[in-house]
Amino acid sequence: MTTKYDILIIGAGVIGSAVARELSRYDLKICVLEKNPDVCCETSGRNSAVIHGGFAYEIGTKKAECCVEGCLEFDKIAEELDVPFKRTGKVLVGSTREDHESLQKTIEIGRANGSIGLELIDKNRLLELVPTVIGEFAMFSPKSGIVDPFQYNIALAENAKKNGVDFYFEHEVVNIYRKTDEYWLIRTIQGDFETRWVVNCAGLGSVKISGMLGIHGYNLGGSKGDYIVLDKRIGHLLPMPVYPVPTTTYMGIHVTPTIGGNVIVGPNADYVDDYTYYGVTQKNIVFLAENAFALWPHIHKSDYIRNYSGIQPKWLDRQGILEDFVIEAPKEVPNTINLVGIESPGLTSALPIARRVVNLLKEHEQLHPNKGFNPKRKGIIRFNNQGNEVKEKLIAENPDYGEIICRCEGVTKAEIVQAIHNPLGVDTVTGIKYRTRSMMGRCQGGYCQMRIAQIIQEELNKNVTDIIYSRKESNMFVGTVRE
Amino acid sequence: MNLINKDVVIIGGGPAGLAAAVLLYKNGIKDILIIEREKTLGGILRQCIHDGFGLTRFKEQLSGPEYAQRFIDQVEELNISYQIDTTVLNITDDKMIQAVNRNGLFNYKAKAIILAMGCRERTRGALTIPGERPAGIMTAGVAQSYINLHNIMVGKDVIILGSGDIGLIMARRFTLEGAKVKGVFEILPYPSGLTRNIEQCLNDYNIPLYLSHTITNIHGNARITGVTVSKVDENLKPIPGTEKLYTCDTLILSVGLIPENELSLDAGVKLDNRTRGPVVDGNYQTSVEGIFAAGNVLHVHDLVDFVSIEAERLAYSVTEYIKNNSLPKCEIIINTSKDINYTVPQYIDKTKDFTLSFRVKRPFKNCRILVKQGELVIKIAAYKKVIPAEMINILINHKSLQSDKDLEVSIEC
Numbered sequence: 001m002t003t004k005y006d007i008l009i010i011g012a013g014v015i016g017s018a019v020a021r022e023l024s025r026y027d028l029k030i031c032v033l034e035k036n037p038d039v040c041c042e043t044s045g046r047n048s049a050v051i052h053g054g055f056a057y058e059i060g061t062k063k064a065e066c067c068v069e070g071c072l073e074f075d076k077i078a079e080e081l082d083v084p085f086k087r088t089g090k091v092l093v094g095s096t097r098e099d100h101e102s103l104q105k106t107i108e109i110g111r112a113n114g115s116i117g118l119e120l121i122d123k124n125r126l127l128e129l130v131p132t133v134i135g136e137f138a139m140f141s142p143k144s145g146i147v148d149p150f151q152y153n154i155a156l157a158e159n160a161k162k163n164g165v166d167f168y169f170e171h172e173v174v175n176i177y178r179k180t181d182e183y184w185l186i187r188t189i190q191g192d193f194e195t196r197w198v199v200n201c202a203g204l205g206s207v208k209i210s211g212m213l214g215i216h217g218y219n220l221g222g223s224k225g226d227y228i229v230l231d232k233r234i235g236h237l238l239p240m241p242v243y244p245v246p247t248t249t250y251m252g253i254h255v256t257p258t259i260g261g262n263v264i265v266g267p268n269a270d271y272v273d274d275y276t277y278y279g280v281t282q283k284n285i286v287f288l289a290e291n292a293f294a295l296w297p298h299i300h301k302s303d304y305i306r307n308y309s310g311i312q313p314k315w316l317d318r319q320g321i322l323e324d325f326v327i328e329a330p331k332e333v334p335n336t337i338n339l340v341g342i343e344s345p346g347l348t349s350a351l352p353i354a355r356r357v358v359n360l361l362k363e364h365e366q367l368h369p370n371k372g373f374n375p376k377r378k379g380i381i382r383f384n385n386q387g388n389e390v391k392e393k394l395i396a397e398n399p400d401y402g403e404i405i406c407r408c409e410g411v412t413k414a415e416i417v418q419a420i421h422n423p424l425g426v427d428t429v430t431g432i433k434y435r436t437r438s439m440m441g442r443c444q445g446g447y448c449q450m451r452i453a454q455i456i457q458e459e460l461n462k463n464v465t466d467i468i469y470s471r472k473e474s475n476m477f478v479g480t481v482r483e
Numbered sequence: 484m485n486l487i488n489k490d491v492v493i494i495g496g497g498p499a500g501l502a503a504a505v506l507l508y509k510n511g512i513k514d515i516l517i518i519e520r521e522k523t524l525g526g527i528l529r530q531c532i533h534d535g536f537g538l539t540r541f542k543e544q545l546s547g548p549e550y551a552q553r554f555i556d557q558v559e560e561l562n563i564s565y566q567i568d569t570t571v572l573n574i575t576d577d578k579m580i581q582a583v584n585r586n587g588l589f590n591y592k593a594k595a596i597i598l599a600m601g602c603r604e605r606t607r608g609a610l611t612i613p614g615e616r617p618a619g620i621m622t623a624g625v626a627q628s629y630i631n632l633h634n635i636m637v638g639k640d641v642i643i644l645g646s647g648d649i650g651l652i653m654a655r656r657f658t659l660e661g662a663k664v665k666g667v668f669e670i671l672p673y674p675s676g677l678t679r680n681i682e683q684c685l686n687d688y689n690i691p692l693y694l695s696h697t698i699t700n701i702h703g704n705a706r707i708t709g710v711t712v713s714k715v716d717e718n719l720k721p722i723p724g725t726e727k728l729y730t731c732d733t734l735i736l737s738v739g740l741i742p743e744n745e746l747s748l749d750a751g752v753k754l755d756n757r758t759r760g761p762v763v764d765g766n767y768q769t770s771v772e773g774i775f776a777a778g779n780v781l782h783v784h785d786l787v788d789f790v791s792i793e794a795e796r797l798a799y800s801v802t803e804y805i806k807n808n809s810l811p812k813c814e815i816i817i818n819t820s821k822d823i824n825y826t827v828p829q830y831i832d833k834t835k836d837f838t839l840s841f842r843v844k845r846p847f848k849n850c851r852i853l854v855k856q857g858e859l860v861i862k863i864a865a866y867k868k869v870i871p872a873e874m875i876n877i878l879i880n881h882k883s884l885q886s887d888k889d890l891e892v893s894i895e896c
Binding site: 228229276278281282301304305306388395396400404410443444445447449453454471472474479480482 | 570572583584585586587588603604606608609611613614615616618619621622624625628629630633634635636637638639660699700701704705706732745748
């Protein structure tokens with residue numbers, strides 16, 4: 001027997017999770033299907049983690065509209081969902097006359113979009129804001145900020161789950177059929193689902209899912225960007241993201257502080273066909289470092305701790321021109337809401353996009369409120385962020401808070417154990433990492449990974465051969481040494 | 484919160500911390516505390532179950548745990564206090580120490596702090612090895628811990644990048660446990676590990692060592708499936724056209740160790756860019772008065788015996804510091820010529836004999852190490868062969884120091 005839902009969301013990235021959370025305000029039976037073992041495994045967890053001001057998008061587009069809306073409400077969202085967020089502000093730095101003109105134009109566009117507080121600042125003011133930057137002048141966007149992209153995605157999904165949404169991981173959709181006038185049949189690698197509505201939030205897979213639904217004509221361009229992560233040691237040198245002067249399609253190689261205190265450098269933008277390959281090349285690392293060094297000369301190889309890459313699903317028309325977000329309920333394919341081309345600023349725009357999905361649904365259905373809906377979600381209390389008194393109290397209540405497991409990020413056993421028993425039931429090693437920051441530090445798990453593997457074994461009563469690193473079949477161990 | 488006063492707090496219960504503690508106690512400094520984050524004392528030696536330890540310090544072959552036990556037994560006999568399962572959160576320049584364990588937070592005020600935190604392994608990210616990031620890639624020490632302490636087999640079909648000693652030891656360990664080690668790839672034209680390990684861990688088991696080779700790509704998006712290896716030119720750049728694919732299920736990295744000085748930096752201790760450990764004087768005192776350092780936190784050693792011996796030399800200085808409340812100022816700088824990588828100490832005074840520890844930057848044969856003060860040669864040591872893998876120790880008699888001029892260490896063939 002298949003499970004029947006009112007709404008089935010494909011994709012548990014930040015968009016799918018935000019849609020799930022917003023729809024969970026209503027009395028609906030909802031599920032989310034995700035092909036990966038966790039949320040934020042693709043584009044949502046592989047980006048610059050910047051909350052954008054909304055000045056870099058054409059006037060009147062959904063990108064501009066959703067971005068400004070999302071940016072301005074983010075303090076409230078961060079508080080409601082207990083997500084680490086800082087309104088750092090951001091500068092776009094220039095030095096030539098052309099740059100100056102471009103920035104002026106950017107300000108005009110930004111203002112038309114509703115972006116707040118944009119101003120052109122001179123060198124003195126720039127150096128006051130970011131003393132370590134190289135440039136003659138800049139555009140300052142005071143409302144831009146940085147967020148923990150993993151925590152944000154996790155928080156949205158956890159809140160949705162708490163409000164009644166079912167999450168199914170490792171459920172890749174292989175086909176979709178119209179079963180009856182009322183129901184779709186969704187076939188996954190782990191069984192069938194029936195649903196009245198389908199919401200396509202599949203990101204890099206959105207065109208594929210559109211095709212399965214019978215919506216044709218979209219063309220994705222996967223724009224891949226590589227990043228370098230720098231040691232926290234130099235984090236204090238960069239109080240806010242520093243970007244070059246953008247074009248309308250590309251933000252340029254920038255340097256950004258992360259919410260955890262590191263600095264990230266990137267991305268380049270190369271069109272790729274393989275949306276599963278996240279390898280980084282030596283050539284690109286050198287290219288990124290050289291480019292960003294011209295903006296911010298504190299990029300040294302001795303501070304590299306990791307690199308990563310992400311792929312943005314850009315919707316390109318037949319001429320290869322970049323198009324706006326698609327958020328549609330196509331008449332010819334009823335009972336579908338189709339999202340395509342949700343690339344940057346998708347992270348900032350996730351909840352505004354989700355509300356537009358709800359509105360589309362409201363055009364077709366009368367929605368009744370979910371009386372038990374609770375918009376609040378609490379994250380794991382981080383020992384390292386507390387003062388002495390709170391630390392003492394945490395340990396007194398739960399001695400696991402006195403056991404440091406990850407030395408670089410100061411993560412305790414209590415946090416690891418809570419992460420292992422997370423509401424979404426994710427038990428990969430990378431899942432623990434996203435939820436706690438363990439293994440994200442400069443030793444990259446050299447000290448704590450084996451301890452975490454052991455705690456997973458103990459807490460979930462698992463065999464070593466069943467411990468998964470991140471993706472499906474990424475088993476970490478082949479067995480025991482001795483019986 | 485209670486503040487507990489101590490004469491000496493030792494951070495780290497590995498070989499350096501243990502040796503320092505035992506000798507301090509024997510010297511009459513008994514109000515000491517060792518803080519160790521693991522469940523038992525011994526440090527990294529606990530996972531080094533192979534032999535070869537102790538030839539210099541004890542004149543016999545011991546395994547790592549046996550070597551550590553020699554010191555742990557003395558700590559127990561002398562009733563030296565230690566706290567295990569306890570992590571130091573921070574230290575300050577006025578020698579306050581905050582530590583945490585399951586019982587809560589602890590605050591200590593010490594007359595002297597000994598930094599003995601050891602080192603950590605350089606990672607893939609630090610080297611920016613390109614390619615995918617699947618499971619099955621780990622540093623040699625992590626693999627050693629999984630296999631020797633956690634009874635977990637990490638893989639069966641192994642490639643090792645880097646010829647550091649732990650990587651060589653692990654090549655043998657994997658082979659003994661039935662895994663196939665396909666090769667050790669070293670970017671430099673000479674091995675990074677000790678000659679005896681090349682012989683005993685690779686040659687004895689027919690494991691090939693490829694010098695002037697490096698990994699230029701990693702394959703597999705779930706578990707690692709293989710690596711691309713390339714030859715490198717004299718500038719260590721991969722040579723196009725030399726790529727060769729090796730399949731594997733495990734990649735072990737043995738690409739260097741980094742002294743672990745996060746706590747030292749908290750206290751304002753100045754580090755040496757070459758060693759990545761504190762700058763110390765002839766008393767092993769760092770740039771912060773009353774904070775001392777020895778062992779791998781100071782500079783990465785080749786043999787644990789030298790760690791213990793260095794920590795014992797440090798213990799004499801700390802004894803003097805506690806008894807006199809100060810130490811003579813060290814203002815003579817030790818410089819290095821271009822083929823010498825670094826020296827420890829970096830500063831001395833002329834009232835005390837001292838041991839000069841250093842490494843060369845590349846291998847030399849039939850050479851002489853010269854220590855000069857100004858134009859005056861104060862020490863000559865002749866060697867048939869010196870290699871970067873081996874630390875060189877030379878004892879300098881203070882009577883040979885004739886002036887307050889800087890010293891220079893150089894090598895000539």
